[in-house]
Amino acid sequence: MSILQTNSLTKNYQMGNITIQALRGVDLAIDKGKFVAVMGPSGSGKSTLLHLMGGLDIPTSGEIILADQAFSALTDNELTRVRRQKIGFIFQFYNLLPTLTAVENIALPILIDGKPFKSFSQRLDELLQLVDLTDRASHYPDQLSGGQQQRVAIARAFINHPEIALADEPTGNLDTKTGTGILELLRRSCKELGATIVMVTHDPHAASYADWILYLKDGQIIDELCRVDGAITIEQIMEKIARLEV
Secondary structure, eight states, rough: EEEEEEEEEEEEEEEETEEEEEEEEEEEEEEOOOEEEEEOOOSSSSHHHHHHHSSSSSSSEEEETTTTTGGGGGGGHHHHHHHHHEEEEEEEOOOOTTTTTTHHHHHHHHTTTTGGGGHHHHHHHHHHHHTTOGGGGGGGGSSSSSHHHHHHHHHHHHOOSEEEEEEEEETSOOOOOHHHHHHHHHHHHHHOOOOOEEOOOOOOOHTTTOOOEEEEEEEEEEEEOOOOSOOOOOOHHHHHHHHHOO
């Protein structure tokens, strides 16, 4: 069952008299509970695609449908609610509020939504256990390591039971060991929370944790690699990249 679809999705940017085509008719369908990685060279359209999926930007043409809800049919206020309630965001630089504790940062989306903190106490406990931060719940961001801050950001992304979580280079600011822990956590989130994740990455190691890898070039999906039995190996990914970027 597809949780998110894009139909003939295009995005153009105007730079003076020049039109830059960032995306050129992207069609895809992402099934619920899948971990999807989007790869491609710089300027291929990876971040543009992620921003459009998250309702952070508006396509030039085409459609985005999340849980049977077409973005084009929504008002600005309705789209804001969809972003807040149905989409989780995980950024490279965490974006935590320094004056809030870990648990308060995790709860921020529900507080902004005007929902009572107490009604989410069980969910908060579950997420703190998932990201292994129960004993750091009352710590502030500057008292946490980079990996711990990113785990707070991941828990925050899932607080509202989102339909999909979008991750933009989530390990790009972390060392290899810490980054691997974050990738294992994202994969566990799919299994234990039934989460659907789309992750933009340039890193073959990160992409190897996905169920499905999409390759973008010049604003189009040009190839894919799927997990069938076992893992997608880094060697498979590197071989694919070498062939596609010739």
